[in-house]
Amino acid sequence: METSTRPAAADPRESPRRYLPLDRRSAARFVDEWEPLVLGVLRRLRVEDLGDAASRVFHKALRGLPEFRGDSKLSTWVYRIAWREGLRVAQQEKRRRDREAPLEVAIDRPDGAEDQLRTLERQETAAGVRASLERLSPRDREILALRYLEELPFKVIADRLDISFTAAKVRSHRALTRLRVVLAGEENEA
Numbered sequence: 001m002e003t004s005t006r007p008a009a010a011d012p013r014e015s016p017r018r019y020l021p022l023d024r025r026s027a028a029r030f031v032d033e034w035e036p037l038v039l040g041v042l043r044r045l046r047v048e049d050l051g052d053a054a055s056r057v058f059h060k061a062l063r064g065l066p067e068f069r070g071d072s073k074l075s076t077w078v079y080r081i082a083w084r085e086g087l088r089v090a091q092q093e094k095r096r097r098d099r100e101a102p103l104e105v106a107i108d109r110p111d112g113a114e115d116q117l118r119t120l121e122r123q124e125t126a127a128g129v130r131a132s133l134e135r136l137s138p139r140d141r142e143i144l145a146l147r148y149l150e151e152l153p154f155k156v157i158a159d160r161l162d163i164s165f166t167a168a169k170v171r172s173h174r175a176l177t178r179l180r181v182v183l184a185g186e187e188n189e190a
Helices: 024-043 050-067 073-106 113-135 138-149 152-161 165-189
Strands: none
Touching: 024 050, 024 138, 050 073, 073 138, 073 152, 113 138, 113 165, 138 152, 138 165, 152 165
C-alpha cells in the first residue's frame, strides 16, 4: 500500500485575497462561505436573534478584512469575531430576559403548582450556572463552551484558538476549576 506524500490541499477560503478587493460580489461570497461557521457559534451561545447577530459579525469581519494580518488562519479570525459578538448579543438578550422572566412560569401553567415548582427549580439552577459562567473571563467561557457545549476534541479546540494541544487541555482544566470555585462560593453564600 502506497502512501501519498503530497500535502493536503489548502482550503481556498483561508486566503483573504480571495475576497479582496471588497465589492458586493466578494462580500457576498465571504458571507456565503463563512455563514455556517458563524451561525454555529451563535447557536452554541444560544443567541436568539441569529439574523441580527450574524449581521453584526459580518459587518465587523468585512470592515476588518482588508487589515487582516494573517497571524492566524482566517477561520480562526472569523470564529473569534463571531464568539465575541455572540457573547455581547447573548448578554444583552439575557439582561432583557431577566427583566421579563419572573411571571412567565405562572402564566404558562396556572393550574399545575407541582410542575411550576419543578420548572422554577430548573430555571434557578440554570440561572445559577449562567451567573457563575458570567463571572468567569470571556477566555474561560470560550474554552468551556468549545469543550462542553460544542463537545469538540482538544485538537479542534487548539486549531480554532490557534494554540497548542497541551495549552487547550490546560486552559480547559483551569477554566473548569475556576467555574467549580465560583459555584462552590455561591453555594456557601446561599
